[in-house]
Amino acid sequence: MSFDKALARLAPQIVEFEPGHVWLAGAGPGNAGQLTLDVVSALAQADAVIYDALVDASILRAADGADLHFVGKRGGKASARQDDITALLIALAGRGKRVLRLKGGDPYVFGRGGEEALALAAAGIPFRILPGVTSAFGALASAGIPATMRGFNKAIILATGHAAGTPDDLDWAALAKTGQPIVVYMGLANLAKIAAALVRGGLAPATPAAIITAATTPEERVLVSTLGRITQEAANTGITSPGLIVIGEIVSMRAQLGQLANLVKSA
Incomplete structure (x- = not known):
């Protein structure tokens, strides 16, 4: 069976990314081959992708047509503030965008995914967690x-x-x-x-x-x-x-x- 046919057989199991929702997703340790099918689907459906410095550039190719927002953090260098990242997630979702928050590794393992999930819940924004292969x-x-x-x-x-x-x-x-x-x-x-x-x-x-x-x-x-x-x-x-x-x-x-x-x- 070809790879495309195998993916097609799995397609009915993929969840629809609804407008106004935020998905917090893990991009794995680097190589695009480490992505889960849920994360690949999210990249294909997203209107906006907010991604970190640890997300390999090759992974973003799956987000064709989405608005890309780099919010990477690096020790000792100018970095996006966490409050600003959270505000961006809420603002984009409020405009009816399908917002993918893409993090290296797993969002719940030293990825501040828990903090962002709490902020989204407090703002009444529907969200979903897509685990990734932790680094x-x-x-x-x-x-x-x-x-x-x-x-x-x-x-x-x-x-x-x-x-x-x-x-x-x-x-x-x-x-x-x-x-x-x-x-x-x-x-x-x-x-x-x-x-x-x-x-x-x-x-x-x-x-x-x-x-x-x-x-x-x-x-x-x-x-x-x-x-x-x-x-x-x-x-x-x-x-x-x-x-x-x-x-x-x-x-x-x-x-x-x-x-x-x-x-x-x-x-």
């Missing part, structure tokens, strides 16, 4: 690192690193004591502080660690190191935000899987 799991899979592995971990921690070193900071020592892998969003600028706090909390400097940038895209980069060395190695290689930091024994699986895959290819 952590998409990046791990693309980099060849299992999120969970029997014998390695019984949980995985998703954390944000943007507040490291401030009164709002996480208790990194408590996270270190769990012994479970940690995936840190928005933490590259504070990598040195986070690594030092985890070591103080009891994680060995030799703990495997990695940084994944531009996951699932042709520009993807993966730096594998240890907790004690990753800050210096990241500086030496020039890796910059946005990216994800992965700390824990699951990182070591990347090399093992890679070696076995190479053996299979050469057999």
Whole structure:
């Protein structure tokens, strides 16, 4: 069966995007192939797309004819204010537009989707949540690192690193004591502080660690190191935000899987 025919068979299951509604959608970690069918349908039906900096440009091609509004945020750079983004969503919906709020990853995982949903509900704007492949799991899979592995971990921690070193900071020592892998969003600028706090909390400097940038895209980069060395190695290689930091024994699986895959290819 062709791809087009397969999509046609699924079409009756697609929900109609009604005028005056806002859909909060996850665009996945980068590659357009990570989009869900619901999000592709939303892009095709939308009158206006309000999108973030982490949404790959190739994804917007599916929104042919829609008005595009870039509201990306970047640490240390001029960025759209959250209040202005919310006001834009409400204003466009009030004009009867089908409004798609498109975010990298999943809207409910460090995407401020909950805040926007509350604001829409308070304003009486009908909304729907379209989940996406969250960046952590998409990046791990693309980099060849299992999120969970029997014998390695019984949980995985998703954390944000943007507040490291401030009164709002996480208790990194408590996270270190769990012994479970940690995936840190928005933490590259504070990598040195986070690594030092985890070591103080009891994680060995030799703990495997990695940084994944531009996951699932042709520009993807993966730096594998240890907790004690990753800050210096990241500086030496020039890796910059946005990216994800992965700390824990699951990182070591990347090399093992890679070696076995190479053996299979050469057999």
